[in-house]
Each structure stands twice: as structure tokens, then as C-alpha cells.
Amino acid sequence: MNEPIFLGANRKRAAQPTWVMQRPRVSVIDVRQTSMPPTEAISAGCAAIPLCVKALAFGRTRAYPCLSRRVVLAWRVSAFWRWRVCMAVHHAAFEGFSTAAGTYARGRPGYPPEASDWLRNVLNLHAGKTVLEVGAGTGKFLPLLLESGAGVIALEPVDAMSIELTRRFPEVKTLTGTADQIGLPDASVDAVVCAQAFHWFATPEAVAEMRRVLRPGGVLGLIWNGRDTRVPWVAAMAAIIDRHEGDAPRYQTGKWRQVFPAKGFTTLDERHARNLHTGNPDQVIVDRALSTSFIAALPAEQRSEIERQLRMLIKDTAELAGRAEIILPYDTLMAAFRKTGP
Structure with a gap:
């Protein structure tokens, strides 16, 4: 069975509540093809994720005190890593393979x-x-x-x-x-x-x-x-x-x-x-x-x-x-x- 892994850290993702783990993975738009700031680009690409989860990625966490710091850190690292991957992949590969x-x-x-x-x-x-x-x-x-x-x-x-x-x-x-x-x-x-x-x-x-x-x-x-x-x-x-x-x-x-x-x-x-x-x-x-x-x-x-x-x-x-x-x-x-x- 697949294990979620943070690349660069070589360790398993921090424990997350069941409702977070069951969310489907979603694609991030290619930030090189948009004038939006990176955080907005990531947020747009993660539209299917609940608002509270997007808040974790971009720092607005006070409204959700029930979530642990490990969960907050996990989502922030995930958002940064997805942005970095977008920047590294040729636009034809990212756009084309995302849709096909x-x-x-x-x-x-x-x-x-x-x-x-x-x-x-x-x-x-x-x-x-x-x-x-x-x-x-x-x-x-x-x-x-x-x-x-x-x-x-x-x-x-x-x-x-x-x-x-x-x-x-x-x-x-x-x-x-x-x-x-x-x-x-x-x-x-x-x-x-x-x-x-x-x-x-x-x-x-x-x-x-x-x-x-x-x-x-x-x-x-x-x-x-x-x-x-x-x-x-x-x-x-x-x-x-x-x-x-x-x-x-x-x-x-x-x-x-x-x-x-x-x-x-x-x-x-x-x-x-x-x-x-x-x-x-x-x-x-x-x-x-x-x-x-x-x-x-x-x-x-x-x-x-x-x-x-x-x-x-x-x-x-x-x-x-x-x-x-x-x-x-x-x-x-x-x-x-x-x-x-x-």
C-alpha cells in the first residue's frame, strides 16, 4: 500500500485526522503560466480541498485550534513542495499530462x-x-x-x-x-x-x-x-x-x-x-x-x-x-x- 512521503525529509507524513487523510489528491496549476503569486496559484489549484485545509497551507490557523501543529506543518510543507514541483516540470508535460x-x-x-x-x-x-x-x-x-x-x-x-x-x-x-x-x-x-x-x-x-x-x-x-x-x-x-x-x-x-x-x-x-x-x-x-x-x-x-x-x-x-x-x-x-x- 502507498505511504505518503515528504521528499527531502525522508520521513512519513505527520499524523493527520481521518477527515484530512480521506480527501482526494488534487492537481496544482502551473504557476509559470499565471500572473498570480505562488500562494494564490497553489490555492487555486487546490480548490477541491476544504477551506480550513487551505488555511493551514497559508498561515490562517487561529480559526482552527483543534488541529495540531504537526498537521499545520504537514500541510505547509505539502503546499510548498507542490509549488516547487510545478516550477520544475516543463509546462507541456505538466499541462498535457494533467489533462490526458x-x-x-x-x-x-x-x-x-x-x-x-x-x-x-x-x-x-x-x-x-x-x-x-x-x-x-x-x-x-x-x-x-x-x-x-x-x-x-x-x-x-x-x-x-x-x-x-x-x-x-x-x-x-x-x-x-x-x-x-x-x-x-x-x-x-x-x-x-x-x-x-x-x-x-x-x-x-x-x-x-x-x-x-x-x-x-x-x-x-x-x-x-x-x-x-x-x-x-x-x-x-x-x-x-x-x-x-x-x-x-x-x-x-x-x-x-x-x-x-x-x-x-x-x-x-x-x-x-x-x-x-x-x-x-x-x-x-x-x-x-x-x-x-x-x-x-x-x-x-x-x-x-x-x-x-x-x-x-x-x-x-x-x-x-x-x-x-x-x-x-x-x-x-x-x-x-x-x-x-x-
Whole structure:
């Protein structure tokens, strides 16, 4: 079962009254996209929380003397941490993934069988080991990590994604945080995995932080499913999506490689595998495209136009039109780097 954790403090949340603990988690708006002061931005993003709880976060506590100082401190730390997470996450990721968590879970492909071999033989995951997934999203990669037998910790900064993750995998310990401030002790995990995520935080600071939490000899593993655009209709689908990317980091550009070679790591392995995503066109094409961060962050009318274009592509493509089931081919890249030194 998930345990609420304050990152940076490495301890469990202070005891809270039952009525507080039962409140659902809510998302915080991206404070970089608003002119409001940080405290007002947090308050706006926490509109679903009772007034007395919002008062705790912003200092108005005299009206609620029944609540302990530990509860007050807990909510103030929580409000500050959520504001800090908002500031650290790229706006396309925060806005898009906050609104498209359900679509993400439906439209994204799984991973090929070779990924399980990679976890076992290259990352050396098995019972008795501990692995941290950074940017775990809705948990698409978690079944493979759990299958390895290792203990699994998931780190995810976007509330909507984390809620979907905990709903699907209540047994996984979930942390709220970012790649450059993980909040685990030094040398506490045997492997760090980033599945479909590293391009969002491919910075020296994030790599150094992931190295910090790795034990000596631990492994950083990166894995992506990339659409196989050698297929003409897949290239046409990519063209519809890519014209809206703006400044969003993308795996396909290869810019994530610029952080390597990284201090304190040596290249261990790189391999590719073919991955076929099978399903109905709505799931495999439409949901997949609409779950893209920068697409999900667009206004509703633009998303509707993109959906219309995708459906026209399906209708006008002989391999897709009228089919109940199609196959979208992916190329899966797996790269691993071993920690050197203490």
C-alpha cells in the first residue's frame, strides 16, 4: 500500500485526522503560466480541498485550534513542495499530462518481451534488489518491473498521472518529486529506470541526482518506444502530431544523448527491439496522438481538429480503413549506464 512521503525529509507524513487523510489528491496549476503569486496559484489549484485545509497551507490557523501543529506543518510543507514541483516540470508535460492521464493509459503501447530480458540481464533486477522508476506516469512500465521480482518505487511529479498509477498499482510505493530532487537517501537503490521519460529531464543535474541515489555499481536504464516512421501512414500520423511540438523536448530529436558521457557513469549497453501495438484505430492512433503532452495541452478546438485529421488519415489509408484491429509498429530503444566510483 502507498505511504505518503515528504521528499527531502525522508520521513512519513505527520499524523493527520481521518477527515484530512480521506480527501482526494488534487492537481496544482502551473504557476509559470499565471500572473498570480505562488500562494494564490497553489490555492487555486487546490480548490477541491476544504477551506480550513487551505488555511493551514497559508498561515490562517487561529480559526482552527483543534488541529495540531504537526498537521499545520504537514500541510505547509505539502503546499510548498507542490509549488516547487510545478516550477520544475516543463509546462507541456505538466499541462498535457494533467489533462490526458486516462488517454495516456489507453493509447500508449506496452513494451516488447526483450525489455524483460534487458531488466533481468543488463540491469540485474531480481528479488532482493530495489529499482526506482523516475517519471513513472500512469505505470505503463511497472508490470515489467514488478515481474522482475525487485522492490519498486515510483516517482511522478504530475498528480493526475500519479493518481492513475496508484489506482492501477496500489501496492507500489509512490513518491511525488522530480528527477533533480528525488528525495531518497544516498545509495538507496540498485537501479534507476526512465521509461518514455528521460528526454524531459536530460540535464547534468538530473543525471547527478539519479547517480546519487544509486548504490555503487548500480545501473541507470533508459527505454523508449519510438514510432517506426519508415511506414508511410505512420510518418503521416507523426507529421500531424509533430507540427504542434513547440519547445517540448522529444526523444526523436536525440538531444537527450548530449548529456552523455556523464560524470560517474560508463556506457554499459544499448539495444533495439521491434514492438507492435495492436488494437482498434481509436486506441492505437487517436488516443495515442491525443495523449502526447503538447497535444493534450492545446485548446479544445485545436485538439478536435487534430482528431479530425487523424480520423481522415484512417479513412483514406487502405491498411487502416474499416479495420477493427490494426498494428502500429514501434522501435524500442534500451540504453544502460553503470555507476562508477562510490
